[in-house]
Amino acid sequence: MEIIKTHYNRRSFLKVSAAAGGGLMIGFNWLMSCAPSDEKGTLAMPDEWFDINAYLKIGNNGVVTIYSPNPEIGQNVKTAMPMIVAEELDVDWGNVLVEQAPLNTIKYKRQLAGGSQSIRQEWKTLRIAGATARRMLMEAAAQKWQVPVSELTTDKGVIKNASGKTLGYGEVASQAVSVEIPEEVQLKDAKDFKIIGKPTKNVDNKKVYTGQPLFGLDIKREGMLIAMIAHAPAFGMRPKSVDDSAARNMPGIKDVFTITTLPDGIEPQWSDVNAFKELVVVVGDNTWNVMQAKKALKIEWEATSELMSTEGYEKALSDLLEKKADKPARMDGNPDEVFKKAAKIVERTYSAPFLAHNTMEPMNFFAHVTADGAELLGPIQTPEQLRTTTAAVLGLPQEKVTVGMTRQGGGFGRRLYGHFGVEAAVIAKYVNAPIKLVYTREDDMTQGTYRPAYKVKYQAAIDKNNNLVGIKIRGAGIHESPVFANRFPAGAVDHYLVENHSLDSNISTGAWRAPRSNFMAIAEQSFLDEVAEAVGKDPIDFRLELLDRAATKPVGERNDYDAARYAGVLKLVREKSGWDEKKDGVHRGVSAYFCHNSYVAQVLDVVMKNSKPVVQKVWCAVDCGIVVNPEGAKNQLEGGIVDGLGHTMYSEMTFKDGKPDQNNFHNYKLIRNSEAPLEIECFFVENGIDPTGLGEPGLPPAGAALANALYAATGKRLSTQPFAKSELAIITM
Amino acid sequence: MASFNLKINKKKYTVEADPNMPLLWALRDVIGLTGTKFGCGIAQCGACTVHLNGDAVRSCSLPISAVGDGEVVTIEGLSENGDHPVQKAWEEVDVMQCGYCQSGQIMSAAALLEKNPNPSDEEISSAMNGNICRCGTYVRIREAVKKAATLK
Ligand code: FES
Ligand code: FES
Numbered sequence: 001m002e003i004i005k006t007h008y009n010r011r012s013f014l015k016v017s018a019a020a021g022g023g024l025m026i027g028f029n030w031l032m033s034c035a036p037s038d039e040k041g042t043l044a045m046p047d048e049w050f051d052i053n054a055y056l057k058i059g060n061n062g063v064v065t066i067y068s069p070n071p072e073i074g075q076n077v078k079t080a081m082p083m084i085v086a087e088e089l090d091v092d093w094g095n096v097l098v099e100q101a102p103l104n105t106i107k108y109k110r111q112l113a114g115g116s117q118s119i120r121q122e123w124k125t126l127r128i129a130g131a132t133a134r135r136m137l138m139e140a141a142a143q144k145w146q147v148p149v150s151e152l153t154t155d156k157g158v159i160k161n162a163s164g165k166t167l168g169y170g171e172v173a174s175q176a177v178s179v180e181i182p183e184e185v186q187l188k189d190a191k192d193f194k195i196i197g198k199p200t201k202n203v204d205n206k207k208v209y210t211g212q213p214l215f216g217l218d219i220k221r222e223g224m225l226i227a228m229i230a231h232a233p234a235f236g237m238r239p240k241s242v243d244d245s246a247a248r249n250m251p252g253i254k255d256v257f258t259i260t261t262l263p264d265g266i267e268p269q270w271s272d273v274n275a276f277k278e279l280v281v282v283v284g285d286n287t288w289n290v291m292q293a294k295k296a297l298k299i300e301w302e303a304t305s306e307l308m309s310t311e312g313y314e315k316a317l318s319d320l321l322e323k324k325a326d327k328p329a330r331m332d333g334n335p336d337e338v339f340k341k342a343a344k345i346v347e348r349t350y351s352a353p354f355l356a357h358n359t360m361e362p363m364n365f366f367a368h369v370t371a372d373g374a375e376l377l378g379p380i381q382t383p384e385q386l387r388t389t390t391a392a393v394l395g396l397p398q399e400k401v402t403v404g405m406t407r408q409g410g411g412f413g414r415r416l417y418g419h420f421g422v423e424a425a426v427i428a429k430y431v432n433a434p435i436k437l438v439y440t441r442e443d444d445m446t447q448g449t450y451r452p453a454y455k456v457k458y459q460a461a462i463d464k465n466n467n468l469v470g471i472k473i474r475g476a477g478i479h480e481s482p483v484f485a486n487r488f489p490a491g492a493v494d495h496y497l498v499e500n501h502s503l504d505s506n507i508s509t510g511a512w513r514a515p516r517s518n519f520m521a522i523a524e525q526s527f528l529d530e531v532a533e534a535v536g537k538d539p540i541d542f543r544l545e546l547l548d549r550a551a552t553k554p555v556g557e558r559n560d561y562d563a564a565r566y567a568g569v570l571k572l573v574r575e576k577s578g579w580d581e582k583k584d585g586v587h588r589g590v591s592a593y594f595c596h597n598s599y600v601a602q603v604l605d606v607v608m609k610n611s612k613p614v615v616q617k618v619w620c621a622v623d624c625g626i627v628v629n630p631e632g633a634k635n636q637l638e639g640g641i642v643d644g645l646g647h648t649m650y651s652e653m654t655f656k657d658g659k660p661d662q663n664n665f666h667n668y669k670l671i672r673n674s675e676a677p678l679e680i681e682c683f684f685v686e687n688g689i690d691p692t693g694l695g696e697p698g699l700p701p702a703g704a705a706l707a708n709a710l711y712a713a714t715g716k717r718l719s720t721q722p723f724a725k726s727e728l729a730i731i732t733m
Numbered sequence: 734m735a736s737f738n739l740k741i742n743k744k745k746y747t748v749e750a751d752p753n754m755p756l757l758w759a760l761r762d763v764i765g766l767t768g769t770k771f772g773c774g775i776a777q778c779g780a781c782t783v784h785l786n787g788d789a790v791r792s793c794s795l796p797i798s799a800v801g802d803g804e805v806v807t808i809e810g811l812s813e814n815g816d817h818p819v820q821k822a823w824e825e826v827d828v829m830q831c832g833y834c835q836s837g838q839i840m841s842a843a844a845l846l847e848k849n850p851n852p853s854d855e856e857i858s859s860a861m862n863g864n865i866c867r868c869g870t871y872v873r874i875r876e877a878v879k880k881a882a883t884l885k
Contacts, residue, residue, distance in 0.1 A: 074831025074868050201827045208832035209823050209839060210815040211768015211808030218767035251734060286762040288754045360772055360780060360833040360867040409833025410867050441773045631827050639830050642869025665777035674858035676871035
């Protein structure tokens with residue numbers, strides 16, 4: 001049992017008024033306060049709610065509402081985070097309702113969806129929230145019974161004393177609110193978990209499957225207008241003149257105007273990435289009418305900076321790969337020397353295109369700006385950053401801006417960059433009415449904030465005894481090099497060199513699910529396969545030997561991984577996939593990667609059907625410590641694998657004179673049902689370590705497992721993404 | 734502007750709108766049924782799938798003037814209590830991640846099973862190929878369609 005001091009986030013546990021209906025949450029609105037999640041629809045609502053702390057309230061009938069603090073983008077934290085609170089509170093999960101909390105930086109710590117960090121960073125806080133509440137309820141019961149609290153036990157929301165009497169949480173909740181907040185609380189032993197570790201269904205299943213309004217695009221308010229924007233058609237352009245005479249007179253149109261969303265003098269934050277700050281805006285009564293008026297705009301655009309084309313930056317990146325960096329990002333031993341003396345050198349260059357996020361729900365946001373302040377509501381991964389920028393742009397103090405989060409139709413990093421929320425606020429202020437800003441798919445896909453185009457050159461030196469003695473890695477990318485200097489196999493090779501280059505561009509880039517790792521895993525893990533072959537070793541044996549070296553006699557000090565956990569997932573996937581038995585007609589590839597604090601190894605089987613490769617099965621072994629919700633965890637991994645395979649295989653953004661060649665799903669291919677693996681099976685290492693996230697780590701290894709399996713199937717090493725562009729036929733069922 | 738009498742989920746609605754307005758926007762903006770989603774607007778993603786006389790159609794590309802007196806069913810009208818076999822199967826398999834594509838997926842699956850109660854793996858995949866799931870829940874979607882077939 002772990003005893004934890006509660007003081008480090010005491011503000012979350014300050015008592016609040018026990019007003020019925022939840023005086024706790026500010027800025028509530030119809031979307032959040034509609035009947036909370038009740039899968040079975042059978043829970044009786046209490047007559048009165050008692051706010052115990054920022055994370056939960058208890059009804060007089062024992063029903064519990066748990067607030068999920070972080071943005072829900074499909075990573076399923078809206079189920080997993082409340083599960084952690086419920087565990088320590090010791091309630092029946094069937095008695096729990098879940099509500100999304102709005103942004104509140106006083107009550108909550110890190111309301112951000114990014115870096116697969118929600119569970120990892122909030123694990124303790126959520127447990128303390130539940131445990132503190134449980135303790136206060138027990139103390140209230142102890143006072144009632146006049147017995148020491150140490151004689152009490154709890155189970156499923158019921159407190160029991162030594163003589164066998166019981167009180168439900170709902171019966172003592174009104175007293176619990178006035179109990180002193182305990183200085184320290186006991187957390188459960190993992191072996192006593194009843195909710196954590198149990199496959200638990202998504203709390204919004206029922207609402208989504210019956211079409212209830214949950215998403216930003218579903219928001220409707222009295223008097224709300226629809227706004228759409230036109231941004232420049234090419235990166236490096238801005239509007240020069242606008243002829244809106246036709247558009248203005250079209251049915252339902254209220255106004256047409258031009259805005260600047262980040263005026264000079266406002267210091268941009270990291271989340272303010274935006275290539276198009278000047279926008280033409282059309283506001284009207286419904287989406288279709290506004291879309292039509294937008295088409296009727298006659299806008300002249302002018303170039304203000306270079307209009308880049310794919311050919312141009314591709315060549316520039318290739319040139320950078322031939323250039324020595326001024327200073328290496330990492331150097332161990334004497335790489336030049338061992339390469340000079342090498343018996344064999346293996347070399348390959350990998351490249352990948354820009355990618356759009358393409359969240360299924362296009363960018364949108366609701367805003368209402370009045371003399372009293374601004375109300376923002378919608379899909380956003382960074383509500384706090386959105387509030388900061390909006391307050392600055394509107395010239396309002398932070399307290400006058402509220403930000404609520406809807407359920408989000410995908411994130412993948414795109415909604416870290418909340419320019420659309422700021423735009424909504426600026427438009428709402430201009431028209432002096434509540435508005436919902438809606439991007440079309442075309443607006444969204446051509447707006448930028450892309451996964452950068454990357455290249456990396458790998459070289460391996462092999463000595464006359466067939467040992468890998470040196471590795472050189474040189475990376476180049478738009479705005480950033482993809483290479484992580486201190487990741488595996490750094491630490492496992494005596495002579496090691498990493499060099500980084502980046503190329504400026506007015507094509508905007510941002511974090512895209514597993515940034516940099518989404519490319520590096522494919523390059524590194526394909527390359528290691530090729531080196532394993534060159535030294536005549538089984539690809540898993542070869543990786544395990546390197547990891548053993550890193551564990552027992554590491555090279556250098558700053559190695560960003562735990563070699564034993566890395567090896568653990570490889571061993572697990574080897575066992576589960578039956579790697580060592582060869583199967584006729586089945587071509588296998590392996591891959592392992594560590595990012596966002598979790599370790600993942602995959603084996604992927606390809607069979608050829610009518611001379612086309614089909615992904616028959618993927619085995620996925622994972623070490624993310626304690627698995628909070630195995631069902632949600634598996635779903636994330638499956639999605640990561642499908643996402644990784646799809647983008648490696650099919651997707652790309654290309655440009656001509658700054659203009660994207662792709663703008664919707666007819667010319668930007670996303671993986672479809674018949675192209676996804678027939679089967680995916682996941683396995684978890686059980687080690688009781690505090691949990692880490694899974695939103696991203698399942699994705700990076702998949703593309704490399706595919707590349708390695710396709711090599712086994714065809715004898716071709718694929719290194720240029722998207723693979724479907726090579727002569728190799730596409731995977732399909 | 735013109736006036737249209739639409740039959741949606743067994744109810745009658747009179748909609749005053751541009752005859753070219755796609756059914757999707759009439760549903761979402763005029764009638765207020767937002768379960769049907771906007772994903773692409775060009776019949777490529779399936780997020781907007783509804784039933785027209787029992788067929789799965791992309792409502793983003795169907796002008797209201799073309800609906801006539803056809804029977805439209807949206808996700809909100811698929812079942813009275815959210816207990817259509819496909820909805821139940823989706824819950825049992827815990828299909829969704831972000832959930833945004835799922836009403837379209839469910840409508841495509843329900844139309845498939847209505848015509849073909851026991852589809853093969855290939856038939857499922859080909860019927861569901863018009864519905865993109867950016868979150869990659871395809872394996873679960875196939876499993877849920879198979880489960881729904883047994884719940885019928
Ligand atoms: S919105 Fe209709 S198919 Fe995409
Ligand atoms: S569940 Fe997110 S797009 Fe399908």
